Amino acid sequence: MEIRGEETALLTDAPVVPPPIARKHATKVIVHLEVREVMKEITDGVQYMFWTFGGSVPGKFIRIREGDMVEFHLKNHPDNKLAHNIDLHAVSGQGGGAAATFTAPGHESIFSFRAINPGLFVYHCASAPVGMHIANGMYGLILVEPLEGLPKVDKEFYVMQGEFYTSGKYGQKGLQPFSQDKAIEENADYVVFNGAVNALTGDKSLQVNVGETVRLYLGNGGPNLVSSFHVIGEIFDLVYTEGGNRPNQTNVQTTLIPAGGSSVVEFKVDVPATYILVDHSIFRTFNKEALGMLKAEGKEDKTVYSGRLEDKLYTP
Amino acid sequence: MLNHYSFVFVTTLILNLSAENSNTGKMVYLPNGVYHPFFKNSDDFDSIRLQAFYMDVLPVTNGDFLDFLKKHPRWQKNSVKPIFADSLYLKALSSHNLSEQPEKELIQSPLTYVSWFASKDYCECQGKRLPTTAEWEYAAQAGESEPVSSENSPLFRRILFWYSQPTVFPLPKTGSAPPNYWGIHDLHGLIFEWVADFNSALFSNDSRTKGGLESSLFCGSGNVSVTDLKNYAAYIRYAFRSSLKASYSISNLGFRCVKDLPLQGGKI
Numbered sequence: 001m002e003i004r005g006e007e008t009a010l011l012t013d014a015p016v017v018p019p020p021i022a023r024k025h026a027t028k029v030i031v032h033l034e035v036r037e038v039m040k041e042i043t044d045g046v047q048y049m050f051w052t053f054g055g056s057v058p059g060k061f062i063r064i065r066e067g068d069m070v071e072f073h074l075k076n077h078p079d080n081k082l083a084h085n086i087d088l089h090a091v092s093g094q095g096g097g098a099a100a101t102f103t104a105p106g107h108e109s110i111f112s113f114r115a116i117n118p119g120l121f122v123y124h125c126a127s128a129p130v131g132m133h134i135a136n137g138m139y140g141l142i143l144v145e146p147l148e149g150l151p152k153v154d155k156e157f158y159v160m161q162g163e164f165y166t167s168g169k170y171g172q173k174g175l176q177p178f179s180q181d182k183a184i185e186e187n188a189d190y191v192v193f194n195g196a197v198n199a200l201t202g203d204k205s206l207q208v209n210v211g212e213t214v215r216l217y218l219g220n221g222g223p224n225l226v227s228s229f230h231v232i233g234e235i236f237d238l239v240y241t242e243g244g245n246r247p248n249q250t251n252v253q254t255t256l257i258p259a260g261g262s263s264v265v266e267f268k269v270d271v272p273a274t275y276i277l278v279d280h281s282i283f284r285t286f287n288k289e290a291l292g293m294l295k296a297e298g299k300e301d302k303t304v305y306s307g308r309l310e311d312k313l314y315t316p
Numbered sequence: 317m318l319n320h321y322s323f324v325f326v327t328t329l330i331l332n333l334s335a336e337n338s339n340t341g342k343m344v345y346l347p348n349g350v351y352h353p354f355f356k357n358s359d360d361f362d363s364i365r366l367q368a369f370y371m372d373v374l375p376v377t378n379g380d381f382l383d384f385l386k387k388h389p390r391w392q393k394n395s396v397k398p399i400f401a402d403s404l405y406l407k408a409l410s411s412h413n414l415s416e417q418p419e420k421e422l423i424q425s426p427l428t429y430v431s432w433f434a435s436k437d438y439c440e441c442q443g444k445r446l447p448t449t450a451e452w453e454y455a456a457q458a459g460e461s462e463p464v465s466s467e468n469s470p471l472f473r474r475i476l477f478w479y480s481q482p483t484v485f486p487l488p489k490t491g492s493a494p495p496n497y498w499g500i501h502d503l504h505g506l507i508f509e510w511v512a513d514f515n516s517a518l519f520s521n522d523s524r525t526k527g528g529l530e531s532s533l534f535c536g537s538g539n540v541s542v543t544d545l546k547n548y549a550a551y552i553r554y555a556f557r558s559s560l561k562a563s564y565s566i567s568n569l570g571f572r573c574v575k576d577l578p579l580q581g582g583k584i
Contacts, residue, residue, distance in 0.1 A: 039482050049480040078404070078567050081483055082552060083559030104559040105566050106404055128555040129548045167477075177480035180548050 001026045001067040008032070009070075011060035014194045015206055017156040017217060018063040021145050026067035033060060034075040035084045035103075035125075035138075042164060042190055043197035043289070045173040050195070051084070051125065051136040057195025058160035058221060059123065059140025066118040066147050071110065072097065078106035083127055088113075089260070090121035090142045098126035118146035120243035120262040122219050131223050135165055135183050137195060139221030141262060146245045153266060154212035159292065161229070161257065161279060162195065162221035163188035170288065186224040191284040193277060193292045200277065200292030208269055210298025215266045219243075222259030225281070229263065230254040231294065232276040240264035254280050269296045271305045339491050340380070343370040343575060344499045349463075351454040364450045371447065371455050372572040374490040375502055375509060376438065378409060379423035381430070384438055391434050398563070401431035405565040408486065424489035426507050426570045432562035435510045435571040444573035446512040449557070451574055453550070456504065458497035471504070475549035478505045483568055504549075510571040514557045 006028040010018045036055045042048040053059025064070060074086050083104050087096035091113045094100070100111035124130075125138035141160060165183040166176035170190065182189065193200050200206060208214055220227045230253060238247035239255050243262030249255075257263045269275075277292035284290040351364045385392050393406045407429040432446075439445050447455070459465040465472070491501045503509075560569075 037482065049482065079483055079485070081479060081568055083556050102559050104556070104561075104564055105568065107559075107564070127559075129551045132548055132552075175480065177477045180476060 003028055003069050006030065009062055009064065011054065011062060012158070013054065013056050013060060014058050014158040014160060015200065017061055017143075017158045020149065020152070020156075021063065021065045023065070026065065026069065028069045028071060029064050030071045030073070031062055032073045032075065033062075033086070034077060035080060036077050037080045037082070039175070041196065042166075042176070042192070043171070046166070046168075046171065047175040048164065048166065049136065049175070049177070051082075051133060051138045053086070053123070053125075053138060053140050057137035057139075057162065058158070058219065059138070061140065061158045061217070062123075062142040063145070064115050064142070065145045066115055068115045068144075069112060070115060071112045072101070073108055073110050074101040074103055075108040076103040076105050080105040084125050084133065084138070085109075085127050086123055087126035088121060088123040088142055090115060090117065090119070090123070090144050092116055095126060096123075102127065115144045118144045118245040120144075120217055120219070120240070120245075120264055122221065122260050122262055124221065124260065131183060132178060132180065134221060134223040135163075135178060137162065137164075137221070139219070141217055141219045143217060144245075150215075153215045155206075155208050156215045156217065157206050157294075158217050158219075159193050159200065159277065160195075160219035160221055161191065161193055161225075161227045161290065163223070163225050163284075163288070164190040164192070166190070183223065188225065188284075188288060191225060191279060191288040191290040193290065197289040202293075205274070205293035205295045208294060208296050210269055210272050210296055210301075212296075213266060213268050214294070215264060218255075218257055218263045218265065220257040220259055220261055224259060225279075225284070226259055227257040227290075228254050228280040229257050229265075230278050230280040231265075231267075232278060233273050234267050234269070234275050234294075236265040236267050238266040269298075271301050272296050272298050273305075339373045339501065340377075342373045344373055345370055346451075346455055346498055349454055351450045351457075353450065353453070366451060366454055368577055369447075369451060370575040370577070371451070371498070371500055372444075372574070373495070373500055375426040375507060375570045375572045376430075376435075377423065377490055378425050378427050381427045381438065382409070382423075384441065388437075388441060391437065396434070400433040400563060402563045402565050404429055404567075405431060405434070407565065408567070419486070421489050422486050424491075425487045426490050426502065428487065428507055428567055428570045429565040430510075430570060431565050432510050432514065432560070436512070439571075439573035442573060444575045446510060446571060447574040449511045449513050449516055452503075452509065452511045455496075455498060455500055458500075460494055460496055463497050472549045475504045479552065485567070487568075507568050507570045508553065508556055508566075510569065511557070514560055514562075 004025045009029050009031045012018050033053050037051050050057050085098045085102040087098040091097045101109040103109045121142050123142050125133035127133050165179045166189045167179045168176050236252040239249040239252045240247050255263045275294040278285040279290035348368045349366050436446050457464050459469050459471045495501045
């Protein structure tokens with residue numbers, strides 16, 4: 001496949017997704033991704049030292065097209081403490097790029113790869129100890145659009161689950177270091193979407209209108225837990241199981257997202273509501289904060305959903 | 317821009333300031349011992365016998381190095397050859413206005429942004445040398461009250477906690493934290509340190525495919541060569557070292573020196 005021209009990839013922070021790729025040819029895509037170790041709140045009053053691709057958890061969303069030649073620049077900020085690298089599951093080759101991008105603080109590594117396989121892929125840091133780097137937030141998604149592109153939808157969003165293991169128990173205030181013991185036991189304190197409690201609620205809820213088609217690019221950084229992803233009050237019209245490039249299921253209630261894996265779901269919003277994104281391994285939702293919101297505004301359709309029609313006494 | 321005069325001025329000042337720290341220039345004795353490498357390839361030895369040696373109680377400080385630069389101007393930022401130190405070399409020092417009185421904390425802070433070549437030459441100019449990985453790890457496995465920390469020692473928790481804190485610049489002064497069993501300060505929790513054979517994990521095998529870095533330190537096979545799975549703290553040190561090249565100058569990487577015992581009798 002001929003490579004024509006060159007462009008720099010537009011990267012976005014969750015829940016924003018870069019626009020669909022309009023070109024119909026393969027090109028050279030330059031990706032600049034910077035590793036930052038940043039202190040942020042995981043919830044009110046609880047600080048955590050996140051290791052990030054681009055300053056936030058999850059890492060920047062990367063969107064390319066099948067056949068593209070990617071020139072990847074991994075930059076490790078000079079103020080960072082540790083060496084990092086990147087393993088992109090979209091890469092065919094040694095370590096998915098991990099060995100080629102192992103980078104000391106204050107340095108930049110460059111390698112290139114051909115996007116041979118379309119699909120939605122996880123990327124993550126693979127520096128030793130791998131589990132700790134992932135547990136601290138070093139994961140994100142790279143979408144390789146198939147040659148024919150993806151069907152047009154009205155809204156696209158980027159949601160990625162991950163869990164955090166803190167020295168203090170859930171909700172304990174102050175700076176919470178990573179707990180290696182809890183991580184080994186897979187006993188997470190927080191299971192969240194997009195890197196923090198309430199990252200997708202209130203003002204930060206996903207906003208759509210009734211009648212619109214929605215596509216969610218879903219990832220799961222883990223490091224340990226498999227997500228039983230479900231949207232309360234909605235049925236997925238299409239699911240691209242495990243992030244493959246073809247929808248292979250219709251009418252799905254809950255889709256599994258493996259740790260280090262992805263899924264794509266599409267649905268049309270029929271009635272106004274606040275739809276709740278959850279991990280239906282349900283104690284994670286109610287006790288560990290795996291909860292997001294998608295707010296749909298627009299005209300009600302009582303033939304689809306009536307609301308409460310009557311409240312009567314029941315005296316058996 | 318640094319110039320020679322500012323160094324002269326500054327270093328005169330430092331000698332007075334650093335004299336206040338009784339540990340400056342002090343070394344301690346570590347007896348013959350055995351180190352069990354945390355990370356090794358299948359054909360490496362399970363343990364390494366170490367001859368007794370002396371180790372600096374403190375990492376080399378900015379003050380120490382400014383003094384060295386005065387005597388060895390070839391290592392000043394403007395003189396050093398690029399193959400011996402990258403462009404970040406001595407960044408923390410050069411970003412300060414050295415014609416003014418430097419902060420006492422800066423003088424006593426550990427030197428960072430220093431290359432392996434400069435570190436090695438510094439030690440040799442003092443009649444010392446850089447420690448080997450085995451020597452450094454042998455000294456660093458001590459807790460406050462025992463020469464070898466147990467697997468559940470709070471030491472490892474403290475090291476992991478350090479990874480969970482942002483680096484504060486300028487770095488805290490050396491010798492602030494309690495010494496370990498041998499009387500050595502700051503092996504953990506302040507900076508990473510150069511060792512003579514920092515790249516040995518990379519080059520300990522002729523064939524990288526057999527037991528080299530890719531197959532041992534990265535995802536997928538990372539646990540095979542690790543003797544203590546829970547020792548994440550050491551794992552991170554080994555990984556950090558293998559990301560280095562000898563000309564690198566990094567914000568949280570410094571060094572200290574060691575010295576062999578005299579061949580026959582005598583004192584250091």
